[in-house]
Amino acid sequence: MASDKAARRARFEAVFDVIRDELVEYCKKEGLPDEALEWYRKSLDYNVPGGKLNRGISVVDTVEILKGRPLTDEEYLNAAVLGWCVELLQAYFLVADDIMDASITRRSQPCWYLAPAPAVSAPSTPVAPSTTPAAIAKDQPVSITASGYRHPSVGMIAINDSFMLASAIYHLLKIHFRPQPCYVDLLELFHDITYKTEMGQLVDLVTASEGVVDLARFSLERHRTIVVYKTAFYSFHLPVALAMRMCNIPDSYTVQLPDGSKTLKPYDIALSILIPLGEYFQVQDDFLDYAAPPEILGKIGTDIVDNKCSWCVNTVMGLCTPEQRAILDRNYGRKGDIEAGAEGADSEEKKAHGQDGEAGGLCEKRVKELYEAVGLRKVYAEYEANMYKRLNELIDSIPEEGVIVDEKGQKVETHQGMKRQVFRSFLEKIHGRKM
CATH class of the missing domain: 1.10.600.10 (Farnesyl Diphosphate Synthase)
Structure with missing residues (x-):
């Protein structure tokens, strides 16, 4: 394999x-x-x-x-x-x-x-070594290949x-x-998905501006908008839609089934599965950034110290008490050991890296302890189980039996219609992943 x-x-x-x-x-x-x-x-x-x-x-x-x-x-x-x-x-x-x-x-x-x-x-003009004082550099020409050239x-x-x-x-x-007949469709797909992804990037940037930590800007709805537009469209929908266009699958087709005929809109069906699939993938990423050990994840997670509009922090904000929310506000997005508002919080002598494998010191540690206290791992396990069930139901609803026919009732030979395995293969690759 x-x-x-x-x-x-x-x-x-x-x-x-x-x-x-x-x-x-x-x-x-x-x-x-x-x-x-x-x-x-x-x-x-x-x-x-x-x-x-x-x-x-x-x-x-x-x-x-x-x-x-x-x-x-x-x-x-x-x-x-x-x-x-x-x-x-x-x-x-x-x-x-x-x-x-x-x-x-x-x-x-x-x-x-x-x-x-x-x-x-x-x-075209000689370059002085980077260590040469500017005042005398003009008198010290060297080749660009010289060891002193930066x-x-x-x-x-x-x-x-x-x-x-x-x-x-x-x-x-x-x-x-x-x-090829699909040429214009391919062009439109790339133009449309590029624009949507750029929209998602804009929402992400204005939600968590550099140097500004404001959890009031965060919400699960905002997180979903960012995820769908910044990730799901180009990472999940685009590859499948391109393949469908190359295989000449039309915008709609009719299938004759034992209990009658049914008209399908395959691109709408694909979108209804691939967008939640992409959302599920990003929620996984967010959770693993917090929960997976670095030796499994392959890196130290930094979403907390980087002030990311993550599924984790948005979910916890909906579960925590006012006192716990205050802990989040003081510690989320901070690279160091001093909470926001505490004496010395604005000092430049903050620790850039924490201890015991943490990325951001005591501030990050407090946030992770809060995540554990509200039971985020259990919430994620329930989310994953429900999403896996939902996606399988959507995939199973795609009719594969029957005969694809044209408007005259004649069998269509130019394409074979949608296949459940297209979506099943995506789902099985990501379900339960640990890295």
Whole structure:
């Protein structure tokens, strides 16, 4: 099973080399200099293929499920291109998000804007070592390759790089899908989902502004809006909708069943399952950030000290007493041992890191103790059980029996309709996960 998963990933990764070369070659034909071409290549290699690739591979898996057979080489390439377009969209979001959040690392390496700038060539004027006083620097020219030269970071050029990651999506769609009937639908999907995700990012940013801790802005309704728009649409709905369009599934179709005919709207059905599925996934993430040990999670959770509008804090706010709420207000979103309002709270001598594996010191510890006191683990277990039951009921409601017919009652051969396994595969991947 593990080897099969690795083989599927390797085959998918091989397509990235194809699309990267297509993108760089297009820029070359546009007359970009070698330095810009090398920069673009490095941006693509650094930002796009390094993650889990679940979103992109899901496109391929969904196409295969909908067709009910192994894909031809041409079908696989097209599905994989769509998958990499989703990964390009993800990379666009992450590069921009890291700048907005002033993040330091991403995928165990420096965020792109902090990474060493690629394709640095010798400047037209000599450069002095970074240690040379400015007053005499003009008299101390050195090569850019000298040991004293401070290699610059990508910096704010990353903003333009993020734009190019997004624009690459539409170039690839034009190359690979323009002759196909689904081309406009694919374009509209990417435009629509990108806009929705940006809306979610806006709500997230104004809800928990940097340096401002105000739990009055938080609510489960606000959390759901952020989750649905910032995560669920592009992570769950987009891969499946792209696969459905590639498989020529129409906006509606009729199924002849033993007890009569039924008209289905498959994209509405998919949305009704995938959005709550994405919400469930993010609630899991929020809970694991608090509850999973670092050795299982693979990192130390930081949602509490980072003032995140998390499912955990919003749920606890609805369960706690006024006294417990005061504890939350004094300690949530604080990196240190001193509560808000206490003497010395505004001192710069706060502890940036806590003790015993905590990310934020005593303030975070008090919040976690409160989470335990109100029984958050039990509440989450009940939420997960109810959501799993609800999602299975929605999936089971998709009719797979019967014959798909056109308006004349003739059997349709151009597509096989919706398959429960599309959604079941997503659900089983995330249900009960620990990391």
